[in-house]
Amino acid sequence: MHSLHFLFALCSFVSAAHLSQSSFDDIIQHVGEPVGSEHVHDGVTMYISPASRPNDSKTAVLYLTDAFGLPLLQNKLLADSFARAGFTTIMPDIFRGDPAPHDIYFDADEFLAKHTTNVTDPVIETTISYMRNTLRFDRIAVTGYCFGGRYAFRFLRKGRGADIGFAAHPSFLQDSEVLAINGPASIAAAEIDTLFEPARRFEVEGMLNQTAHPYQVTLYSGTFHGFGTRGNISIPEQKFGKEEAFFQAVRWFKAWQ
Numbered sequence: 001m002h003s004l005h006f007l008f009a010l011c012s013f014v015s016a017a018h019l020s021q022s023s024f025d026d027i028i029q030h031v032g033e034p035v036g037s038e039h040v041h042d043g044v045t046m047y048i049s050p051a052s053r054p055n056d057s058k059t060a061v062l063y064l065t066d067a068f069g070l071p072l073l074q075n076k077l078l079a080d081s082f083a084r085a086g087f088t089t090i091m092p093d094i095f096r097g098d099p100a101p102h103d104i105y106f107d108a109d110e111f112l113a114k115h116t117t118n119v120t121d122p123v124i125e126t127t128i129s130y131m132r133n134t135l136r137f138d139r140i141a142v143t144g145y146c147f148g149g150r151y152a153f154r155f156l157r158k159g160r161g162a163d164i165g166f167a168a169h170p171s172f173l174q175d176s177e178v179l180a181i182n183g184p185a186s187i188a189a190a191e192i193d194t195l196f197e198p199a200r201r202f203e204v205e206g207m208l209n210q211t212a213h214p215y216q217v218t219l220y221s222g223t224f225h226g227f228g229t230r231g232n233i234s235i236p237e238q239k240f241g242k243e244e245a246f247f248q249a250v251r252w253f254k255a256w257q
């Protein structure tokens with residue numbers, strides 16, 4: 001009797017564990033063809049990955065990329081992963097056709113001088129307006145990576161359009177942008193990141209603590225700047241960090257949507 005119970009308990013434990021692992025793997029995918037498509041709305045190119053049941057959630061994800069933008073396959077695959085997690089995901093071309101070239105040397109100073117906040121903000125404003133007024137989503141969860149991480153915070157400010165935010169390894173994040181948030185904010189940080197050093201992370205934690213909003217700051221060992229999108233998935237710690245940072249965002253959005 002006891003052993004039968006034990007066996008039953010063990011079987012259900014094993015199958016539950018198996019199920020949840022495979023459902024995680026079904027949601028986040030690192031290889032393959034993107035399933036979303038590009039559209040132009042109000043002069044802004046957007047990669048759109050619809051949730052399989054778009055009407056299930058009134059919340060959509062606004063995905064703000066790293067400097068490599070829409071051409072980077074991992075960005076599209078991660079946007080698709082958010083869609084599989086239940087959120088229609090909109091990824092605007094925040095560089096207006098002029099992203100950083102991937103994997104070759106580029107002049108970061110020149111790139112940043114071209115892509116200032118006064119140039120980038122209007123693209124995001126147009127996207128938010130499209131998400132709310134045309135697609136009719138009630139709430140916007142913003143996820144941002146590196147360059148885009150800063151903008152996740154900028155648009156979490158009151159009246160700027162986002163309701164919940166997540167940023168992986170944000171770069172150039174300003175104090176005023178952290179202090180002005182008007183909704184829950186979550187950060188995934190890399191162990192090695194010259195653009196978000198430990199001392200800066202602690203400062204940001206202290207500022208988040210001064211806001212009245214829920215916050216989370218999680219550090220992933222064995223990771224480098226960029227791991228949330230470009231982590232090397234053949235290295236177990238980086239694969240875990242990339243996947244866990246993704247599920248950190250999904251859990252955050254579901255908890256506070």
Ligand SMILES: *[C@@H]1O[C@H](CO)[C@@H](O)[C@H](O)[C@H]1NC(C)=O
Nearest residue numbers: 050051052053054055056136
């Ligand atoms: C979602 O809702 C809209 C408007 O109510 C409707 O037109 C559309 O067909 C619905 N989509 C699905 C997939 O049910």
Ligand SMILES: *[C@@H]1O[C@H](CO)[C@@H](O)[C@H](O)[C@H]1NC(C)=O
Nearest residue numbers: 113114115116117118119120
């Ligand atoms: C953006 O601001 C910079 C300086 O802050 C200025 O030189 C530039 O002309 C501005 N660009 C636009 C499009 O307003």
Ligand SMILES: *[C@@H]1O[C@H](CO)[C@@H](O)[C@H](O)[C@H]1NC(C)=O
Nearest residue numbers: 202204205206207208209210
């Ligand atoms: C947050 O604020 C509380 C109350 O002022 C303080 O006790 C705590 O040490 C702060 N924590 C961080 C991480 O800044």
Ligand SMILES: *[C@@H]1O[C@H](CO)[C@@H](O)[C@H](O)[C@H]1NC(C)=O
Nearest residue numbers: 230231232233234235236238
């Ligand atoms: C990823 O890591 C593997 C194993 O260390 C290595 O062979 C490969 O070159 C790395 N890929 C990239 C793009 O760095």
